[in-house]
Amino acid sequence: MVTSLMINGHRQEIDVPDGTPLLWVIRDELKLTGTKFGCGVASCGACTVHIDGQPTRSCQTYIEDVSDAEITTIEGVESEVAGAVHQAWNELSVVQCGYCQSGQIMSAIGLLTENRTPSVEEIENYMWGNACRCATYQRIRAAIQRASEILEA
């Protein structure tokens, strides 16, 4: 089945069977490898992309359901909020192995776009589904607060 997708502002024709997860289209067909495979069952968040601006688990999103949507991956994300998040992540050296971090960042951008001044509890609730096996959580929390500060400055 040829499906047409709008990814990072470009329209692309993809020939994969219906039912193929968006994750594998992004990674194996489009070779946009910043979006990661961690579990395949929506429980780690490594595969998080934005669909019409909403952080979404691409491993549980089927290709045929997103042909009309705007899909943004870590490679294509650009906004004032994204800039603040990147700056904060660098200032605090959040990353360790880094494998979960594209997903963490896509979720954090989603959170701060909705709510520029989240409380600690709001951060924890929003970010709960993004697992980090290196346990960088302490810095993720702090970096989101720092990004909020940058945005409010």
Next chain:
Amino acid sequence: MTNHLSRRSFLKSASAAAAASLIIGFGPDKVLAASDGISEFTPFIRISSDGVVTAIIKHFECGQGAATGLATLIAEEMNMPLDQIEIEFAPADGTRYANLLFGSQGTGGSTSLANSFMQYRTAGAAAREMLITAAAEQWGISHETVSLDNGQLISGSNVLSIGDVAGNAAQLNVPAEPTLKDPSEFTVIGNPNTGRLDNAAKTTGTAQYAMDIHLDGQIAAVLLRSPRFGGTLVSMDDSAASEIPGFIRATEIPTGAGVVVYAQTTWAAFQARMAISAEWDFSNAENRSSDQIKSDLLAAVNSEPEHHAKGDRTATEEALNNATQIIEQEFFFPNLAHAPMEPLTCTIAPAENGVVLYDGCQSPAGGQAALSAVLQIPAENVEVNTLYAGGSFGRRSTATADYHVEAALAFALNGGHQPVKLVWSREDDLAGGYYRPAVAHKVRVGLDENGKISAWDHRTTSKSIFKGSPFEAFLVHNGVDHSSVEGITDTLYDLPGQFVGLTDDKTPITVSWWRSVGHSHTAFVMECMMDMAASAAEQDPIDYRLAHLTQGTSDQARLAEVLRIAAEKSDWGRNLQNDRARGIAVHKSFGTYVAEVVEISQDDSYVQIEKVTCAVDCGVPVNPDVIKAQIESGVGYGIGHAMRNEITLTDGEVDQFNFPDYEPLRINDIRAIETHIVPSTEPPSGIGEPGTPPASAALANAIAVLGMRVTHHPMNKNGVDFA
């Protein structure tokens, strides 16, 4: 590669010569050979004609910060800011890039900085002296008037960029003993604000991991493995797989290890595998269930130990008979998977004279040996292209090089003419073995009339990790695998009358080193017992520990110091509200001393971890912020698994499927972690692992204050409810 390795030649490949068809070489030199405008200074530094300095990193980077750490050493000696250094992973070359503590190339045991500290500083200092000499020669002046600073060679008003003299400098002899900077002059080493060199790549999605490799003509391979450890394949039926678009073929592995499923894409390979059914022979497999395994292990620690690891059993028994009080406790720890965030994967591609392995390669020596053995080619014809590793915690290097062997089989059984990428799913990872062994301990501690420890009888049982591994000669003595008893036999406490007995468990379940190895359970047992003894003696847990550190050795002094600092920084003496409690634990592992205080709250029986206060002495703190990050990570890893993780079996089959039933630590589980680094001039020691061992013990000791002593893991299955 021109010759295809047929399945038949593979089957015959026990005779090495017969299958030597993949062949012949590029030397390691060619890999690093100076190309246009690039000059090499020792195996660790390259400088381009435009002045870019590249540090060649001999260790893999799995998040522990080794790349940043090694580059820091070069930056320091070359008087340049860390962020001006580029990094590149070293090729496989055991003569140039061996881990000096292993004698072969690889990462593990938290040794990266310890073994590289002098080597990389010396390389940086040598490059500095060569550049200075070359500049002095160019100017016709004495080298003593020339200095190197921030990529520039300066003498009075003369200034040259290092790129301008790099070509000439590299022709000079490498000084064998260049002058190292005095630690008082350090500006990069010990600087808490240098940042990590991999920040940018890992926040923009551009960092390349092995999972990200897509080569021309590459196909995906997944394996259908025995659902029970030790099972072998009898037959398989792949007729339904042909319906799956992208499915190429399913091939039985001649050793009976399983079936390789080939497809055009990863997703197609996963789908096709689900469509294949197989029959297995379980006659030599682990067929027990976890309840049985647990009771067998507990029975073993209540029987005569197979090996005497330390002490005199009769003397200890006598000391126990003379004790005023005896405290007795059993402990149990389940198998644990490492579950690094990036599932295991690597790609093998044909090259002109051999193959290239693309891997987040923890052990280039192990990877080369595995590919060499399976493909019957000389090890030096296996080029290793090391990529970032999405976590490891020990998993990416095993004694059998398990996933490298699988990848080599998949490559060979496909004919060896195209790149094959082996991919594990998370389900493969959790069921795939090489776990932290399941362990039982039984300890009897005798106290004298003053409450001091006068006898310590310790029995433990687990499957040996090192027997049969390449490290056996180093770590197994008189039948005792040191990693089964490390942290007990070498305890720093004064424990008169200590006996340690060990019984090897013989399960077919594969085990391996898991972040902090034996310390992952021994620290828990030692530190819970110390707390229980303190409480029986009605003494403060910190005072009690200090009272058992009285020999005046440097080891004990450093352990005592982190205890005091953790106590002070956590405000140990402060009264807590009724719904709060705290516990402490301290442990030395990988040369590093760590004390941790866990403070918890309890609401309606639910326990919440409020704060973990840590004190760490790891020698010279090279990258203080990386040290803090590793302690945060180690604490999270230790606590998360102790809270709720276990690998269990039902009739030999692993029960856990994916993260929902091996639930990772989440962002709300630990509210805060604070780390204090002890200033030190001792050589740097490990940091990737030592944060893990004391963490769960400190948590258990805090929970005990609330009235419940938890001794079996995971805690949530043994009476503790977490918020």
